[in-house]
Amino acid sequence: MRLDGKSAIVTGSARGLGASIARDLAREGARVMLCDILEEQGQDVARSIGDAAIFRRLDVTKSGEWADSVAEAESAFGSVDVLVNNAALIEQVPFDEVTEELFRAIFEVNALGTFLGMKAVAPAMRRAGGGSIVNISSTAGIHSSGGLAYGGSKFAITGLTKTAAHMLGPEKIRINSVHPGWMRTPQTEVVPLDWVASLLPLRTIMDTAEVAKLVSFLASDDSSMITGSEYLIDAGALLMGARDIVDRMADHM
Numbered sequence: 001m002r003l004d005g006k007s008a009i010v011t012g013s014a015r016g017l018g019a020s021i022a023r024d025l026a027r028e029g030a031r032v033m034l035c036d037i038l039e040e041q042g043q044d045v046a047r048s049i050g051d052a053a054i055f056r057r058l059d060v061t062k063s064g065e066w067a068d069s070v071a072e073a074e075s076a077f078g079s080v081d082v083l084v085n086n087a088a089l090i091e092q093v094p095f096d097e098v099t100e101e102l103f104r105a106i107f108e109v110n111a112l113g114t115f116l117g118m119k120a121v122a123p124a125m126r127r128a129g130g131g132s133i134v135n136i137s138s139t140a141g142i143h144s145s146g147g148l149a150y151g152g153s154k155f156a157i158t159g160l161t162k163t164a165a166h167m168l169g170p171e172k173i174r175i176n177s178v179h180p181g182w183m184r185t186p187q188t189e190v191v192p193l194d195w196v197a198s199l200l201p202l203r204t205i206m207d208t209a210e211v212a213k214l215v216s217f218l219a220s221d222d223s224s225m226i227t228g229s230e231y232l233i234d235a236g237a238l239l240m241g242a243r244d245i246v247d248r249m250a251d252h253m
């Protein structure tokens with residue numbers, strides 16, 4: 001298994017994509033610390049994974065909680081080799097409804113949380129002789145497909161990823177971002193996903209397990225020469241932009 005002997009921390013893993021990532025890392029042989037603010041759900045997911053998994057409450061916006069979580073993972077597993085910054089808040093409201101308060105809340109979890117995670121694990125990864133950090137962004141971090149604060153925070157993750165990858169590369173700490181399109185998770189409960197699927201080039205909504213496999217690859221030594229890269233996985237969603245205009249143009253000619 002490609003992650004035998006590795007230890008990982010996954011944020012926002014009490015449900016949705018984070019839970020799938022934790023499962024896949026464990027399936028590939030890693031020991032995993034699941035972290036979230038949803039304690040009961042997080043404990044349940046960890047229990048369902050089995051002995052390879054433990055749960056710890058972590059609010060990613062709190063640097064003190066990050067320090068304690070990394071210390072606990074290092075003492076439980078012996079090292080921290082992988083971090084997946086997955087926790088996020090979403091917002092999709094019109095421009096005039098994006099208040100300063102909402103903007104700060106979204107950036108605190110999505111961007112500050114990612115920064116604090118990288119800062120917290122870097123010393124442990126140095127002690128382990130290197131590591132892999134995977135930051136979960138979105139198609140909204142490549143293209144203007146999300147809310148203002150959400151999209152801005154997901155673009156920020158791309159910048160944090162590339163800049164930190166440059167800085168930590170000499171210490172064998174690799175950092176990449178993953179940009180999923182629509183998946184069926186609690187975050188997309190209000191989205192008409194069947195209709196979205198009918199428009200996508202691959203005519204399907206991705207399962208979170210598909211994205212998790214990409215994350216496990218980036219976490220593993222199979223991707224040892226990859227750092228500072230953006231991985232788009234979206235069933236072809238971003239192919240739609242100009243194509244959609246061309247397809248509709250016929251009606252106006």
Ligand SMILES: NC(=O)c1ccc[n+]([C@@H]2O[C@H](COP(=O)([O-])OP(=O)(O)OC[C@H]3O[C@@H](n4cnc5c(N)ncnc54)[C@H](O)[C@@H]3O)[C@@H](O)[C@H]2O)c1
Nearest residue numbers: 012016017037059060086087088138180182183185186187
């Ligand atoms: N669902 C999609 O279609 C989609 C598309 C593109 C990108 N994404 C990204 O995938 C990731 C996972 O999203 P999801 O759809 O599984 O969403 P989700 O809402 O189901 O899961 C997010 C998790 O983050 C946790 N979280 C929120 N604030 C936190 C905090 N302060 N500290 C710790 N944990 C916190 C939540 O409790 C939740 O368990 C996110 O980064 C999201 O932006 C999702």
